[in-house]
Structures are given as C-alpha cells and as structure tokens.
Amino acid sequence: MLRIFRAVPLADKVLFFFMLTASLSGIFVVREALPQAADVIVEVDGRPVRTAPLSVDGTMAFNGDCGEIQVEIKNSRVRVSEAHCPNKLCVQQGWVSRGVIVCLPNNVVVFIGGRGTGTKKGLDAVTG
Amino acid sequence: MNRLDEIQRAFQSRGGTSFLLGLLLLAVIPSCGDSGRHTYQKSRAMMDTFVTMTVISESRQQSETAIQAAFNSIEEFGCLINFFSATSELSQINKNAGVREVRVSPAAFDLIEKALYVADKSAGAFDPTIGPVMRLWDFHNGVRPPDADIKKNLPLVNYRDVVINKKNSGVFLRKKGMLLDLGGIAKGYAADLAVGALKQHGITAGIVAVGGDVRTFGLRADGTAWNVGIKNPRQTGAKDEIMGTIRLTDKAISTSGDYERYFISDGRRFHHILDPQTGYPSDRARSVSIIARDGVFTDGFDTAVFVLGPRRGLDLIKEINRDFEVDAIIIDVNGVIYETDRVKETIKDAKNL
Structure with missing residues (x-):
C-alpha cells in the first residue's frame, strides 16, 4: 500500500487531494445555498412548539390566546383551517406553500419552509 | 510529447x-471568508404585528443571543406602552388624565417626548392624544361612528394638553377623558430599541422590521446596502405588490397607507389615519414613506405628512431636514408621485398606484 502511494507522482497526489477537498466542500456549499428540508414550524407566544415535515399530510391543533387553532398540512401546503380569533385573517389567507401565516390575536405564527420570512424578490424587508 | x-x-x-x-x-x-459572515433571521409576532430581525454575524451563538435580547427589549417596551392593557404605564397615564401626573420608565418617557416633538413640528397633524376619537372607529367591522360623537370628543385631542416633567419622568394629561395613543409612533421606536440591543451585543449589520417600520444598519453579507420594498397602495395581485425598492444603510423607513386598515362605506374609503383636526380619515394621500436615521421619527412623520398631504407635507420635510436628514415618497390621493431629491425615481412601477 505504502509502495503504491510512493509510486504515485506528487502532482497526482496533490490533484487527488484537491479533488477530494473540492467534492467535500461541495456538500457544504449545497447545504448553505439550498433551503433546509422544508419544515413547518409553529410558534405560540414566540416559542416554537411543533416542527413537522411539509411532506407529510395531517392536522395539528394548538392553544392560542383565543382558543384552539388548527393547522392543516396537505400536498406540501399549509393552512389554518380553524381559528377562533375575531377576524380570521389567518384562515382567509388560505393555502401557503412557502412563507408565513400569522395569527396576531392568537399569537401563533406558522413558518413554512424555514424560520425566515421567505422575503420575495431579493428584498430584505417591506415597508407599508 | x-x-x-x-x-x-x-x-x-x-x-x-x-x-x-x-x-x-x-x-x-x-469560501471560508464568505461563510464567516452569515445572515441569520428570526421572526415573531409582537406588538400586534410581525417582527423580523435579520443580522449579519460570524457566529450563530452571537446572533442568537443578540436577537433574543432585541426581542426582549421590544417585548418589555411593548408592555409599557400597550394601549389595551390595563396594567401598562400608558394606561396609568390615561386613567389619571385630569387627576395627577404619572411617573414612567425612561423608554416610555423618551417616546412620549419624541411624539410631542413630532406633534409640535407638524402643528398637530400627528397628535398622540388622538385616542378619544380613534377609539370611536371600528375599522374591522366597518362601523362609522356618529358625527356627534366625533364632535364631542374632538376637544380632548390636543397634544398641547400633555405636560411632561423631565426631572422625574412624569407625564400628565390636563383634561379628564384624554387618551394618549402611541400606536402611530411606537413601532418605529421599537425598531430603534431593537437595533440598539443588537449593537450592544456586538452585531454590526442588520435589519429590523417591526411591521412596516424598518431600520437598517451596516451592510448585507454581500457588502451591499439593504434592499427594502415599498408596498403599492393599490395592489391588484402578487405581481404589483411592490411599487419600488430602496437601498438603505444606517437609515430607517416607515410607511403610512390608506390600505392597511379601512372599510368602504357609501363608496368612500374610511381608513385608520385620522386627521386630528377633524376626527375623520385624512383624504390627501394614499401612501407616505419617510426615510431618516431614527425609526421613531420616520414612523411619526409618515403619519404627519400623510395627514398634511403632499404640498404642506413636503414643506414640513424641508423644515425638519434642517434638524436631521429626512426624505419622503408620497403618493397623493390621485396616484401622483412626489419624491425628495435624494430618493428621486424610487417608484418605478407607477402605472397603477
């Protein structure tokens, strides 16, 4: 084994090492550049209470400030299917595949596909 | 060979x-250099809105500690000035209107002092004592209050009847029934507080959005300024949601719009930005964005300029520009764009505003 190693020209060893590093660093590059595996994170009163994969259909119920709030996952999309807040803006928002659903009266936030807000079009924030 | x-x-x-x-x-x-400065982002529902903090840091640990501290500072502050919470310092002031002076925390006092500065500069176009009239309106259920009620409560709206005592952080409302409502300026101040907390924890670049009140500092991970979109007041779909974008660093931006909370009655739009002189929604503008260093002033003056309309609003901007650098983007009630020199041609999609 050692003899074979010695027989390999130095340039080849360097090349081998280089290619190994390049391919390994590729893993990190991909991990950084691509979004994390799509998850649904539900926060109540600012604390994460449940993380569920977006790929698995189902419903979850949480106790918000205005009573029970129901979150449904179906076909990689999420909606608030039931809430007892006065305006039900969260229910009206309907199905969301990426971004956030906020129910302010309930103090419940549902993040879809990561914890960030998923701001659009390269924007860091929106005013208005 | x-x-x-x-x-x-x-x-x-x-x-x-x-x-x-x-x-x-x-x-x-x-690639090591790039991965050194990461972007971290967290959002939470606070102060009746959605708060997002984005920071640039070399350490996840540092960013998380800083963001948590910033959220805490907003939460504490939100409790002090919550109009609807009976135990807030603001409620104590309101309960003791016409009775006695109430001592408040430094942050609440500072905000009230700045709110009065904005009120004074705008000659009451922004008035933090709008409470008695504001409470009559129910924008969610689209209920218009009787004219007589507005007329009856209007004399209680006057920022000159707020007495502040710097020595002991005391606040006194002269007339019984007066209500201080800091909703028109508190979110911008919260963004300032959050940025202060982030900086205290060693963060040198970031962006804090308390609802539509946004404050930036430092640069993004790619070395460029923060990119903030401005909402189209007459959005018809997902495509025309943003009417323009602006690049900012070490500046705040706030927007007041007639599209945020409103109802239509008899073909007329009733929105939540009331003219303190009349008690009715101001009908001179659709959207006003103000850009300056501090969120508390962008938030306060966007309401003032909205109420004043483009002509008098731009006069006000010119005047306060002597105190500090300030810019404005105004869409008037007919959809006409007004922009100060430093922010010329920010609004690109001007077809349907």
Missing part, C-alpha cells in the same frame, strides 16, 4: 506543487 514531459516535470518539482497548492488555497480561502 516533449511538452507533456515538461509539464509533468514541472508538476513533480517543488514549484509545480506549490503552484497547485496555491490554486487549492485560492479555491478554499474565499
């Missing part, structure tokens, strides 16, 4: 090796 030999020899010699090693280092070092 000769050539190949030459290359092989070069590679086998030390020079060749260090050349390759150098290449390797070149490939690895910049």
Whole structure:
C-alpha cells in the first residue's frame, strides 16, 4: 500500500487531494445555498412548539390566546383551517406553500419552509 | 510529447506543487471568508404585528443571543406602552388624565417626548392624544361612528394638553377623558430599541422590521446596502405588490397607507389615519414613506405628512431636514408621485398606484 502511494507522482497526489477537498466542500456549499428540508414550524407566544415535515399530510391543533387553532398540512401546503380569533385573517389567507401565516390575536405564527420570512424578490424587508 | 514531459516535470518539482497548492488555497480561502459572515433571521409576532430581525454575524451563538435580547427589549417596551392593557404605564397615564401626573420608565418617557416633538413640528397633524376619537372607529367591522360623537370628543385631542416633567419622568394629561395613543409612533421606536440591543451585543449589520417600520444598519453579507420594498397602495395581485425598492444603510423607513386598515362605506374609503383636526380619515394621500436615521421619527412623520398631504407635507420635510436628514415618497390621493431629491425615481412601477 505504502509502495503504491510512493509510486504515485506528487502532482497526482496533490490533484487527488484537491479533488477530494473540492467534492467535500461541495456538500457544504449545497447545504448553505439550498433551503433546509422544508419544515413547518409553529410558534405560540414566540416559542416554537411543533416542527413537522411539509411532506407529510395531517392536522395539528394548538392553544392560542383565543382558543384552539388548527393547522392543516396537505400536498406540501399549509393552512389554518380553524381559528377562533375575531377576524380570521389567518384562515382567509388560505393555502401557503412557502412563507408565513400569522395569527396576531392568537399569537401563533406558522413558518413554512424555514424560520425566515421567505422575503420575495431579493428584498430584505417591506415597508407599508 | 516533449511538452507533456515538461509539464509533468514541472508538476513533480517543488514549484509545480506549490503552484497547485496555491490554486487549492485560492479555491478554499474565499469560501471560508464568505461563510464567516452569515445572515441569520428570526421572526415573531409582537406588538400586534410581525417582527423580523435579520443580522449579519460570524457566529450563530452571537446572533442568537443578540436577537433574543432585541426581542426582549421590544417585548418589555411593548408592555409599557400597550394601549389595551390595563396594567401598562400608558394606561396609568390615561386613567389619571385630569387627576395627577404619572411617573414612567425612561423608554416610555423618551417616546412620549419624541411624539410631542413630532406633534409640535407638524402643528398637530400627528397628535398622540388622538385616542378619544380613534377609539370611536371600528375599522374591522366597518362601523362609522356618529358625527356627534366625533364632535364631542374632538376637544380632548390636543397634544398641547400633555405636560411632561423631565426631572422625574412624569407625564400628565390636563383634561379628564384624554387618551394618549402611541400606536402611530411606537413601532418605529421599537425598531430603534431593537437595533440598539443588537449593537450592544456586538452585531454590526442588520435589519429590523417591526411591521412596516424598518431600520437598517451596516451592510448585507454581500457588502451591499439593504434592499427594502415599498408596498403599492393599490395592489391588484402578487405581481404589483411592490411599487419600488430602496437601498438603505444606517437609515430607517416607515410607511403610512390608506390600505392597511379601512372599510368602504357609501363608496368612500374610511381608513385608520385620522386627521386630528377633524376626527375623520385624512383624504390627501394614499401612501407616505419617510426615510431618516431614527425609526421613531420616520414612523411619526409618515403619519404627519400623510395627514398634511403632499404640498404642506413636503414643506414640513424641508423644515425638519434642517434638524436631521429626512426624505419622503408620497403618493397623493390621485396616484401622483412626489419624491425628495435624494430618493428621486424610487417608484418605478407607477402605472397603477
């Protein structure tokens, strides 16, 4: 084994090492550049209470400030299917595949596909 | 053949090796440099809105500690000035209107002092004592209050009847029934507080959005300024949601719009930005964005300029520009765009505003 190693020209060893590093660093590059595996994170009163994969259909119920709030996952999309807040803006928002659903009266936030807000079009924030 | 030999020899010699090693280092070092400064983002529902903090940091640990501290500072502050919470300092002031002075925390006092500055500069176009009239309106259920009720409560709206005592952080409302409502300025102040907390924890770049009140500092991970979109007041779909974008660093931006909370009655739009002189929604503008260093002033003056309309609003901007750098983007009630010189041509999609 050692003899074979010695027989390999130095340039080849360097090349081998280089290619190994390049391919390994590729893993990190991909991990950084691509979004994390799509998850649904539900926060109540600012604390994460449940993380569920977006790929698995189902419903979850949480106790918000205005009573029970129901979150449904179906076909990689999420909606608030039931809430007892006065305006039900969260229910009206309907199905969301990426971004956030906020129910302010309930103090419940549902993040879809990561914890960030998923701001659009390269924007860091929106005013208005 | 000769050539190949030459290359092989070069590679086998030390020079060749260090050349390759150098290449390797070149490939690895910049990626290390990039991964050093990461962007971290967290959002929470607070102060009746959605708060998002984005920071640039070399350490996840540092960013998380800083963001948590910033959220805490907003939460504490939100409790002090919550109009609807009976235990807030603001409610104590309101309960004791016409009775006695109430001592408040430094943050609440500072905000009230600044709110009165905005009120004074705008001659009451922004008035933090709008409470008695504001509470009559129910924008969610689209209920218009009787004219007589507005008329009856209007004399209670006057910022000149707020007495503040800097020595003991005391606040007194002269007339019984007066209500201080800081909703028109508190979110911008919260963004300032959050940025202060982030900086205190060693963060040198970030962006804090308390609803539509946004404050930026430092630069993004790619070394460019923060990119903030401005909402189209007459959005018809997902495509025309943003009417323009602005690049900011170490500046705040706030927007007041007639599209945020409103109802339509008899073909007329009733929105939540009331003219303190009349008690009815101001009908001179659709959207006003103000850009300045502090969120508390962008938030306060966007309401003031909205109420004043483009002509008098721009006069006000010119005047306060003597105190500090300030810019405005105004869409008037007919959809006409007004922009100050430093922010000229920010609004690009001007077809349907």
